[in-house]
Structure formats: structure tokens, C-alpha cells
Amino acid sequence: MVSESTDLRVIKTRAAIEMTFLDLLLQKKFNTLTVKDIAAAAQIGRGTFYLHFLDKYDLLEKVIDEGLNETVDKFHLHTYFVDGKVSFDRITGFVQTMFRHFKRNDRFFRAMFFNEDIPMFRQRMQERFLSKFQQEIGQMSLPVIEKDPLMLEIMPIFVSSAMIGLLSWWFERQAKIPEEEIARRILVIMTQGPLRALGLDV
Amino acid sequence: MVSESTDLRVIKTRAAIEMTFLDLLLQKKFNTLTVKDIAAAAQIGRGTFYLHFLDKYDLLEKVIDEGLNETVDKFHLHTYFVDGKVSFDRITGFVQTMFRHFKRNDRFFRAMFFNEDIPMFRQRMQERFLSKFQQEIGQMSLPVIEKDPLMLEIMPIFVSSAMIGLLSWWFERQAKIPEEEIARRILVIMTQGPLRALGLDV
């Protein structure tokens, strides 16, 4: 990547741009944002912006990458299974840890999920979740692998995608629903299946 | 909406614009597309474009709406349940019907899922799926409703979001995996749950 400077001026300017950018994204559509707006709000010259980023798309790219890197680093799924068996307490703890992370990075996720013009954020987030998920699954020994490789491919996609939807819904609800309430339902859906979770007779 | 004209010239021009637009979206990013490009490719004057759409965002909006309307109209979920019990054959048939629809509208979905700069397509599609799904669920009598309203809220989000992910994955794979293979796995995940589907002991 860019060789990160240690010059205080650089650090200050970059931070100002990225901070301001998130603020602006919470206020107006990404499309209608101009480099001029960002520079003005960050109190820097417009030319200075171009010393750090190629354009606003490049800036978005970098902000998204940083945010998702931090998030994915919170995953340690395989530690929630013991001898190929799910540890309920641990998995519940994991879900709660994640939601706490989302709460702390509220500004980032709100900007990304709800700004109408952020291109592909959900998809990119899901892809990151998925690849980490697959990596973690690779570390377990699963009886289904030889029997049904297609299921091994489909199930992580199903689950990672489902999680993005839940997360977005949770933020829409102002992140007010207690994490443990959500964690419990997710656990039921994961272990019993969505239909039984709703009380359907299958 | 716009009172649809019956004038042949209008019909021809609109069709040309929308057709051309999808073509261009399959070739280059939405952001880098200009009204100039679209007009040139559709062989109309640039001014003519503005007689039909406010700008390229308005065009995108309308194309997405039409595409999703057609898709959601294919849903008749409640017919796949009999006396609150899932009919396996019917639900499998439903999944296959949907995938066939996606195949037929291949150009539209590819453009939307894989053009890097389409804003919020997945979210919008999921929202449409979700509301139709909720509507259908409302027509069934479910024992869980009184006991656990939060589950009734979470489960459809979980499932509709999961489906968007699967769909996108299916298109990435060139829509080559047989529908019935997918349908069978989805059914297992829905009835047994994602963990059991992978052979995990829960």
C-alpha cells in the first residue's frame, strides 16, 4: 500500500479527511459529495486532498477496507466449536462480541449501510465474512465434506449473507435490541432451521 | 408514474435507452457512464434522453423497479404450505421456478449484481423479497407469533437476506449449477438448520 508517513502533518490531514468524510456520508449521498465539499469541511485546500487520495472513490475504498479489516479481525469462529460440536455458550458470546464491535463503530456502519449511494458495501462485507468463515470451517473436520461439497459451498454463503441482512436491520432499529436477545434467536435458527424456528411443522 | 405514451416514437426511444443502458452496464461501471455515452449508444440526441428521464440515476431507478416488480410477482409462497405444514414438492418447485425466472432475466441481474457501482441493489432486492415474504407469512397461522414476535421479525430477514447471497453466488457461477441441486440444499438448510446441514452435531 501507500508507505505510511510518520509526519504529523500527514497524519493530521489524513485523519481529518477520513473523519470528515464519514460525517458527510451520514448527512448526504455519496454521489452528491464533491471533493470540494470534503476539503472545505476538513478545512484543507482542495489540492491537498489529491496529495492523499486519487479521488473520492479511492477515499471510500480505503475507508471501507480499514473498517472491514478491523471487523473481520474480531472473528475467531473455530474457537466456538469443541470437537466438531457447537458450544452454545461460546457461540452466544461470540455473537455478543460482534454486536459490541458494531456498536463501537456505529458511525462507520451507519454511513455504509444507509448512505444510498455507497457502491457494493453489503456485497464486499459479505465476501469478507464469507472468506473468513470458510477459513474457519476449513480448520474443523466435518463429516459432510466428502459426501456433499456443494452443501459446504452453499451453507457459508447462506449464513454470511443472512448475517449482513440481520446486521443492517439491527442498525435500522438504532441498535436498541439487546444483543443477547438476538444471539438467542440466531442460535435457534442455526440449530433448528428457519422453519422450525417459526414453529412450522416440518 | 409517468403517463405512458402510446406514440410509437416514444416507445421505441424508451426501449432503445433501456436496452442500451443494460448493455453498457454489463461493459462498464455505472459511475463512469455518461448520458452522452447512453445517447450515443442508443443512437438518439443527448437532449432526447432528458425528455424521458431526469438523469442517469432516474433511469437506473426505473430499470431496477421494473425488474424487481416482475420478480416479486413470481412469488406465491403461501401456496407452498398446506395447513401450516411445508409441502416439500411444492417448495422445491417454487425454488426452481424462481431460478428459471432469473435465468430468463440474466442480463438484468448480471448488470445489477456485478456492476461495481450500482447503489444499493442488493438491499433493495432484499427489501422487496422481505416484504413479500412477510405478506405471505401473514396469511398463515403460526404458533410462534404470540410466543415470540422477535423471532417472527428476525427469521424472514435472515432468510431473505440469505437468498440474495445465494442468488448472487449462483450468477457468479454462470448459473450453471442445476436448479434442483440448489433447491435440495436450500430445503435441507431450511428444515434442519445450517449447522446440521453441514453435518455438525448440535
Next chain:
DNA sequence: TAATTAGTGAACACAGTGTTCACTAAGAGC
């Protein structure tokens, strides 16, 4: 065939882009 209206193409002012250049000021390193 006459009346209507969609489409043309050139011109317009305007806004944002990305780059340049000489200048200023802040930070790094001794």
C-alpha cells in the same frame, strides 16, 4: 391531409475535476 408532438443538433452557462506552480509554514533530524 392537416395538426400535433417527438426528436434533432447546436449553443449556453455552470459546476466539478485533476493538475500545475510559486510560495509559505510546519515538522524532522542533527
Next chain:
DNA sequence: GCTCTTAGTGAACACTGTGTTCACTAATTA
């Protein structure tokens, strides 16, 4: 602290795309 280096400034630049207008042409309707 003093010098050397380099980040940031701000004005100017050409350029591209936007959205609108206007008089004119041509297709469609009734």
C-alpha cells in the same frame, strides 16, 4: 535551536459532463 526537507496553500488552467433552450425537421395520429 537551526537548517533542511517536504506538506500544505491558493490561484489558475484546460477539460469534461450537465441540464436547458430554441428554432427546425420528421414521424405519428386522427
